[in-house]
């Protein structure tokens with residue numbers, strides 16, 4: 236089954252490991268992610284002021300283009316998902332403004348596209364039971380499994396909120412990532428900060444505050460004895476990952492936590508070739524925790540390519 | 554603590570009208586329960602807590618535009634998810650940012666960013682930052 240796919244800017248660059256692993260995983264599961272033609276940036280934030288129609292022109296153009304190519308579009312990036320889905324919701328609910336935007340972008344979009352996150356495709360179309368089956372097969376073929384790996388499922392904000400518009404899962408008590416992790420054979424851990432903010436774009440203007448917020452998330456996951464953390468957002472991945480060397484210096488006893496995209500972990504569980512999944516963009520090397528499960532060798536990346544840091548500690552600052 | 558003067562004129566004034574128009578929210582729907590502030594991840598560094606931001610906005614107090622709160626709000630939507638009266642506080646924060654940017658100018662200037670850092674940052678952080686902290690807006 237081919238699924239129209241919107242990668243977005245960050246997945247074409249800094250988040251390319253998310254894109255590559257997502258495409259590989261989809262393909263292995265018979266769900267090919269087919270990149271949209273002629274897409275543009277979604278704008279990275281959904282405009283929250285009522286008169287700001289201009290900021291909706293970008294995402295509306297993506298939606299109109301996707302509708303011309305099919306009936307739905309799926310994303311991996313949680314932020315693109317949020318922006319596209321909220322824009323779609325807005326366009327559906329306000330015919331007059333929709334026409335104004337259509338006029339501006341020279342399109343005739345009627346608001347009738349389905350915007351999905353890849354997680355929804357996995358849950359609602361493939362089904363986690365079928366996924367579990369595929370993971371079992373991979374385990375028999377490779378002799379490796381993620382059994383017993385303790386994983387913190389981190390949702391953050393924009394995958395879930397506002398719930399009324401996104402309707403992916405319960406905004407306060409979601410379980411889609413937990414269900415996915417169970418299908419992969421991992422042990423999802425419960426932790427207090429799974430729907431807390433990582434600091435988001437405050438990274439650009441208030442880096443210290445963003446780092447404090449990320450530190451809170453990591454501490455919370457560590458208290459639940461997580462071996463690693465998974466996310467569906469390239470900004471969360473960066474915020475949570477890139478400052479860990481400094482956090483370790485500032486906070487004695489801080490235990491670094493690898494931050495993976497859920498698709499990377501899925502790919503490992505499915506026994507796929509993980510060589511080219513952007514590992515060089517990760518600061519904390521996940522191999523020490525994965526070696527115990529037999530996955531230490533599957534990355535095809537030299538240790539130095541993670542930045543040369545010692546095992547089980549984060550690498551030096553960029 | 555600075556003394557704050559309330560007046561009917563301010564409550565019915567231009568600032569209140571503008572905030573309500575830009576945010577699409579009825580400010581008086583908030584009954585100051587404080588739940589937004591209890592869950593806000595940036596509250597610890599805000600000089601006005603989220604519920605105080607709404608309170609100032611209800612009274613049309615210009616001082617709210619000088620609070621750092623509107624710049625450290627990450628638009629995380631937690632307050633909106635939890636508000637018992639459905640007040641979309643992230644939209645109120647955005648309205649205040651828009652008004653403040655008009656009055657005070659951009660908060661983020663491209664030439665002040667370290668090019669090396671920009672190359673390292675995820676694109677959406679940079680794009681999002683400019684959307685939130687400049688009059689380009691959004």
Ligand code: SF4
Nearest residue numbers: 583585586587589636
């Ligand atoms: S949670 Fe809602 S009602 Fe309560 S103080 Fe905040 S905005 Fe007002």
Ligand code: SF4
Nearest residue numbers: 593626627629630632
């Ligand atoms: S949206 Fe802003 S005010 Fe509301 S909880 Fe998040 S950071 Fe706090």
